Amino acid sequence: xxxxxxxxxxxxxxxxxxxxxxxxxxxxxxxxxxxxxxxxxxxxxxxxxxxxxxxxxxxxxxxxxxxxxxxxxxxxxxxxxxxxxxxxxxxxxxxxxxxxxxxxxxxxxxxxxxxxxxxxxxxxxxxxxxxxxxxxxxxxxxxxxxxxxxxxxxxxxxxxxxxxxxxxxxxxxxxxxxxxxxxxxxxxxxxxxxxxxxxxxxxxxxxxxxxxxxxxxxxxxxxxxxxxxxxxxxxxxxxxxxxxxxxxxxxxxxxxxxxxxxxxxxxxxxxxxxxxxxxxxxxxxxxxxxxxxxxxxxxxxxxxxxxxxxxxxxxxxxxxxxxxxxxxxxxxxxxxxxxxxxxxxxxxxxxxxxxxxxxxxxxxxxxxxxxxxxxxxxxxxxxxxxxxxxxxxxxxxxxxxxxxxxxxxxxxxxxxxxxxxxxxxxxxxxxxxxxxxxxxxxxxxxxxx
Numbered sequence: 001x002x003x004x005x006x007x008x009x010x011x012x013x014x015x016x017x018x019x020x021x022x023x024x025x026x027x028x029x030x031x032x033x034x035x036x037x038x039x040x041x042x043x044x045x046x047x048x049x050x051x052x053x054x055x056x057x058x059x060x061x062x063x064x065x066x067x068x069x070x071x072x073x074x075x076x077x078x079x080x081x082x083x084x085x086x087x088x089x090x091x092x093x094x095x096x097x098x099x100x101x102x103x104x105x106x107x108x109x110x111x112x113x114x115x116x117x118x119x120x121x122x123x124x125x126x127x128x129x130x131x132x133x134x135x136x137x138x139x140x141x142x143x144x145x146x147x148x149x150x151x152x153x154x155x156x157x158x159x160x161x162x163x164x165x166x167x168x169x170x171x172x173x174x175x176x177x178x179x180x181x182x183x184x185x186x187x188x189x190x191x192x193x194x195x196x197x198x199x200x201x202x203x204x205x206x207x208x209x210x211x212x213x214x215x216x217x218x219x220x221x222x223x224x225x226x227x228x229x230x231x232x233x234x235x236x237x238x239x240x241x242x243x244x245x246x247x248x249x250x251x252x253x254x255x256x257x258x259x260x261x262x263x264x265x266x267x268x269x270x271x272x273x274x275x276x277x278x279x280x281x282x283x284x285x286x287x288x289x290x291x292x293x294x295x296x297x298x299x300x301x302x303x304x305x306x307x308x309x310x311x312x313x314x315x316x317x318x319x320x321x322x323x324x325x326x327x328x329x330x331x332x333x334x335x336x337x338x339x340x341x342x343x344x345x346x347x348x349x350x351x352x353x354x355x356x357x358x359x360x361x362x363x364x365x366x367x368x369x370x371x372x373x374x375x376x377x378x379x380x381x382x383x384x385x386x387x388x389x390x391x392x393x394x395x396x397x398x399x400x401x402x403x404x405x406x407x408x409x410x411x412x413x414x415x416x417x418x419x420x421x422x423x424x425x426x427x428x429x430x431x432x433x434x435x436x437x438x439x440x441x442x443x444x445x446x447x448x449x
Contacts (some may be wrong), residue, residue: 087117094391095122095160100167112383118391122160156183169264174199181210193407195266204404215400216407219382225360233284239343244324246277246338252330268308274328276353281324288432289316296421389444399441406439
């Protein structure tokens with residue numbers, strides 16, 4: 001009578017048969033024969049077996065690129081999967097030190113390394129030793145690579161650290177960029193770059209003197225849907241752009257956080273969330289504005305706005321004739337969107353600026369009948385994209401796409417916005433006018449975007 005052999009019995013028999021063998025390969029080969037004899041597995045083609053990583057061979061030495069390719073699983077008529085991630089080996093990734101362990105670092109930046117191909121976290125800097133020790137354990141960072149703000153300069157003695165990512169209150173960007181450059185490290189700095197034009201200029205000068213790269217973390221310029229919108233605008237897919245509407249508002253917690261202190265934040269809604277409206281408009285067009293006019297209003301009696309502004313409305317005029325109307329606030333319900341109105345269609349992003357869940361709509365009338373197209377969202381991790389770009393610039397000795405000069409230009413324009421609101425008149429601008437991408441460096445590769 002036929003006796004059905006269980007998987008456990010088969011493996012037990014194989015284990016007995018191979019008990020005296022020290023070879024893992026022999027064990028796997030015996031186990032495979034046992035399973036086949038028992039009718040519990042079917043033969044796989046060699047390529048499929050390799051794809052399934054069934055073992056049975058020694059690892060060959062790697063001498064060339066690490067890119068791995070597999071045959072497609074889909075028919076040509078079906079949607080195709082993207083390429084494999086193919087990350088760099090750990091010893092080839094660029095090491096980052098994270099300075100500041102607040103909401104952004106813990107909720108977005110550190111988790112983003114899991115999706116990075118070219119970057120890895122290797123050091124932490126914080127004023128809270130207990131919290132830093134917990135984070136270091138979570139992410140496998142050595143205790144010897146944890147620093148206080150006072151011992152920050154000792155990063156110069158840590159060869160694992162190539163890039164310092166500064167995620168501190170705005171007023172501290174200047175100091176820690178200068179100290180980081182003096183420590184011989186490249187700098188990735190959160191936006192806004194600093195609190196004044198003078199500070200921005202000194203940050204650029206310090207990195208240039210040290211021969212190190214300085215990049216400002218304008219993640220929107222690396223995010224795929226926003227980059228697709230930029231390409232549509234610049235290609236005039238729907239004719240010449242005419243008007244742009246930008247909105248970035250949120251209701252701040254009543255907790256007197258550092259963003260409500262002018263000395264720390266430099267301003268209110270404008271340098272924090274309004275900066276997205278300003279920088280994204282410049283990014284979409286590639287142009288620099290020639291004039292700005294603005295109004296500011298804060299709700300009387302609201303303690304959040306004793307030192308900083310609540311609402312800012314500003315208009316940017318560009319050489320091509322485009323007018324961009326931008327609105328930002330700290331006391332209204334969350335709204336983060338924009339629309340580029342061109343001759344034959346409109347490009348909408350709503351939401352446009354959050355860390356995830358972005359949506360694009362293309363509204364036009366190709367055959368005289370209005371249609372709305374909704375491109376799929378590649379759902380890339382924004383911080384992984386920007387950190388990988390910086391890593392590639394370090395490895396390839398390239399100027400980052402959003403270097404210090406890009407942050408400096410935004411600071412110039414923000415100071416003009418404040419001046420316009422204070423003096424109740426338009427303010428002329430000259431820096432970079434007439435040039436396309438006047439302050440940007442090497443564009444991100446398609447792999448990064």
